[in-house]
Amino acid sequence: MYRIYIIEDDEKIVSLTKDKLERYGYIVSAAKDFSNIKREFLEVDPHLVLLDINLPNYDGFFWCREIRTVSNVPIIFISARFSDMDQVMAIENGGDDYIIKPFSFDLLLAKVKGVIRRTYGEYKQNDSKDIYEVEGLYLYRTQNAIEWHNNKIELSKREFALLYILLSNLGDIVSRETLLEELWDDMDFVDDNTLSVNIARLRRRLEDLGIKDAIETKRGQGYSMVKTW
Template sequence: MAKIMIVEDEKVIRELISEELEKWQFETYGTTDFQKVFDDFQQEQPQLVLLDINLPVFDGYYWCQKIREISKVPIIFISSRNTNMDMIMAMNMGADDFVTKPFDLDVLVAKINALLRRSYNYVEASQETLSHNELVLNVDNSSVEIKGELVDLSKNEYRLLYILMKNHGKILSREKLLRALWDDERFVDDNTLTVNINRLRRKIEQAGVYGYIETKVGQGYIVP
């Protein structure tokens, strides 16, 4: 189980992030004394740090630099400051990613999982099983059972199905799905999402379930 350290002075945001990460079976630690961020980091030994820029006493850039003096732990900046200079500063200080507030929690979790996989070769930190309309998705082995039949999915097909099943009854936009699947959707052909959706549908239909993923023209996709 990976431990995520959250350095965010807005209590509501800190608690929302913590609650969402704990649903994914992450352990979380939220800093509350912003004079002792570096001390907390050394004591807690997290596998990833979420770091705000605007903090009391010293800003996030300072703490990022301090952490980088002793550790290569993945760091994601989360900030309402979204200028190119802020992002360049963050990367120059050694950050691995930058998420602008307000952000989608699903996208943040996807970025955390992707960064942990790249950094530690982790599988997604969860033993969760999702079940809906004759499909059972096994998070621990990236597979799905349909009417008791085991169906292998590619990484992207599995991730798509997970997001759609987790949000069943909600329309998810193409943009949201692209952000959740790939770190930077600007470099992904929009047709790639269509191809992955079609492959996923075909595998589900071959197992005997039809109309599982619906297209809402101009809006996105939904598992009703």
């Protein structure tokens, strides 16, 4: 069962969110000591964090950075702040998604399910091993890291997920639509160039390992990974 840790100082929001998530089978804990969020996080060891920005003592951006020093757990910001800059800061400080208050529970549940599915579901449920290997190229699921010829580098979570999907379909074309749907919850807020940027970053990371031209662009269709290592 998945554990969710809510870092929110509005008791009414906490109570309502906790009650509704528990109805769907999640184990939900709420922050109690806002001066020791990092310690509480380690004690709870959650699978997902719901994080407000306006908090006592330190804001949510600070605690997101602190959590990122010890964990890659998915973090969804939930805040009344609606400016583009706040959302950009949330992502740049380590957040995975952003929901603006007031929000519908259906939206929150969809976001929670989507993040958990991508992080713990489809990429792992069919293989209990933490290491995925294709002809000498190793993917370390719990570390978001890849290794080839004893050279090991760490990827961002999205880069790793992108590589995993392409590698799982080695030699086949994966459509842009499929990749967008798998990697982003709300495609309405994803610029058409976003996927291209992430593909370019992944290509550079593979080149850091000495693997070149492994990801081919199929114009009008999508991308295909071919074995060049």
